[in-house]
Amino acid sequence: MTQRAISPERVATLVRDATAAPSMHNAQPWRFRYFQGSRTFHVRADLGRTMPHADPDTRALHLGCGAALLNLRVAVAHGGWYPVTQLLPDLTDPTLLATVQLTGFGSGESDLATLYPAIHQRHSSRFPFEETEIPEAVRTALSDAARLEEASLSFATAWHLQQVLELVEEAEARNRTDPGSNEDLATWTRTGAPSAQSTPDGVPEYAFGPHKLGGKAPVRDFAGTRSVPGRTATAFERSPQLALLSTSRDRLEDWLHAGQAMQHVLLLATLEGLSSSFVTQALEWPDLRWPLRDPMSGTGHVQMVLRLGYGPKGPDTPRRPVPEILDIQP
Known part of the structure; x- marks a missing residue:
């Protein structure tokens, strides 16, 4: 041929x-x-x-x-x-x-x-999502998509969800006073209106989303300690839907499998009408990453935490x- x-x-x-x-x-x-x-x-x-x-x-x-x-x-x-x-x-x-x-x-x-x-069509959305629960059939399809790429996806519920939220909250508290975290954020965020001189990378101000004013959704505030003129504040969802993507091992190859699984899940979620964002704060601290794992088996290495739900689509970056x-x- x-x-x-x-x-x-x-x-x-x-x-x-x-x-x-x-x-x-x-x-x-x-x-x-x-x-x-x-x-x-x-x-x-x-x-x-x-x-x-x-x-x-x-x-x-x-x-x-x-x-x-x-x-x-x-x-x-x-x-x-x-x-x-x-x-x-x-x-x-x-x-x-x-x-x-x-x-x-x-x-x-x-x-x-x-x-x-x-x-x-897929863009990270740092806006509030609805309280509407993702149907079980869709959750199963997303888990199957991760499995095709040699990873597992599970939705945190009950006390495990509360534990994940507490770990993220601890990570955010550390990040607020950590010079290294602030330096990374300053390097990869862009404030002000886009212009011809704007760099074609990083998170621009228009993608920060509103400032969180209440709610339990773990959404990173890319503004950090900076004031963003005209930025609104609003309440986020009270019952966030978080999915943990894990691999059985934690090698370079597993990270690449996890990245493929993450994107497979996100693309399918997009086709299913879901919006998404990332919850990486606790993953950035080794002592907080480990407790994120499956509480029933106690095994696996969490590679990503996804926030999924029905809500506004994020802007193109x-x-x-x-x-x-x-x-x-x-």
Whole structure:
């Protein structure tokens, strides 16, 4: 079977789809290289975009790159190819996280293609959600999506939910007085109106959402101690719906699986009409991350806490220009 050549413009479109993925503080810690001869993408970590305090071991960086990898797989499947994916193909090169080779047509991962419309619809929403409970059938579908990517997803309830909220509250209290946390936040947030000189990364002021005035939803205040003129304050949901994404181990490979699972869940949630945001505060403190785990089994490593619900969609946030992150080789 003759393989169709892929134009540089099509390659750039696939990378643009990949980079619609979320990353911690929208740091976008990824780079891509495409080899025309073998029709293979290299997904690489951009270690110049680490967060020394919030992510010293680069776990969150790997989750973000894993999310971009899942988007790439979805976009490739949507284009009719089969994405042959290998994680950590060269252990001597720590920045090479995965390869994705485009082979054949009529993808064996055709189910992924159905997620494609959500790639550019999904945005983090830091607005109040409704108190409407997510149906059990939808929760089960989201858990099944995580399982396909070698991770598990469970919704915290009863005393476990209260424990998670208390751990997040403790983390937020630490962050308010921690110089390292404030430095990371200052580096990756943008105040003021967007302009031609605005950087194409980080969390812009218009995506901060309103200041929380009551409610139990754990929403990070990206304004920190800064005053944002014209910003409103409102009450958030009293019964937040939090889902914990976990892996059985805690290695580089597991972080990449978790990132793919996280994005698979988020894309499906978007198609189901759900909005989402991230609850990473307790994950940034090693002694608070461990108690987040499954209280029944006492095992597993929590990689992400997702806040899900019915509410306003979040705004689009900036992305780095594709020519800055894509290198095409013969």
